[in-house]
Structures are given as structure tokens and as C-alpha cells.
């Protein structure tokens with residue numbers, strides 16, 4: 001089972017440093033209890049999955065932070081999308097529906113990068129979904145979602 005972390009040089013700052021440390025230690029960041037249960041970020045657990053706020057939320061095209069950037073992660077190490085059971089997809093859907101209701105989320109995106117990191121841009125090779133909700137600004141008197149930069153590749 002691969003528990004690899006890719007120190008993707010396209011990331012900078014604190015996140016790049018954390019990736020470098022994880023790559024050196026050989027530990028899967030997402031398997032660690034300190035990641036899964038960190039009370040600063042933890043939102044919920046459900047049938048072997050957790051949802052937590054991203055410690056390093058993506059930016060939108062105006063340099064701001066989306067309203068929500070939530071990671072949905074299996075507690076057990078799953079190295080590949082194809083290794084998820086059908087029931088896992090039901091669990092992810094249930095978590096998304098619950099969070100939408102609880103947080104009043106009207107829309108957003110659910111992103112999963114799959115395959116080799118060269119193509120996906122993934123850094124942590126432990127299956128996870130990004131649930132990203134853009135912030136809304138007013139342009140010409142109309143509410144508009146600010147595009148989110150979610151790198152793939």
C-alpha cells in the first residue's frame with residue numbers, strides 16, 4: 001500500500017513546507033489522528049469518513065478565500081479512487097447533503113483528483129474529496145460567485 005506524499009513544487013509557503021516534512025517522514029498525513037481529529041478543523045465523522053476544513057484553503061481568482069473548502073476523507077488509507085467501495089460513494093453523498101443543510105450551502109463544487117500526481121496535481125495520495133463553496137460578491141448590483149482556482153495537473 002502506497003502512503004506517499006508528493007512535494008509538488010507548484011505549491012508554496014506553509015503548505016509546501018508541510019508536504020516536504022511529510023515526504024521526508026514517509027507518513028501519510030491524512031492517516032494521522034492529529035489530522036483527522038484536529039478540533040480546529042474537524043466538522044463531522046460518518047461511517048469511517050470524516051469532513052474537516054482545509055488547513056490550506058484554495059484561493060479564488062480575486063485572491064480571496066472561498067466561503068468553504070472542506071476535505072472529505074476516509075479514515076482508513078485508500079490509495080486510489082478505484083479502491084473505493086460503492087458504499088463509500090453513498091457515504092460521501094450523505095456527508096455532502098448533511099453539510100449543505102447544516103452550513104446552508106446553496107452550491108459549489110465537489111472535486112476529486114485521480115490517477116498519477118503528474119496528471120492530477122494531487123499531493124496526498126490518500127483518497128479525498130474537496131468540497132469548495134465560492135464566495136459571493138456583488139457585481140453591477142447582481143450576486144456573482146467568484147471563480148475558484150482548483151489546480152488539476
Ligand SMILES: [Zn+2]
Pocket residue numbers: 003028029030031076077078125126
Ligand atoms: Zn493515508
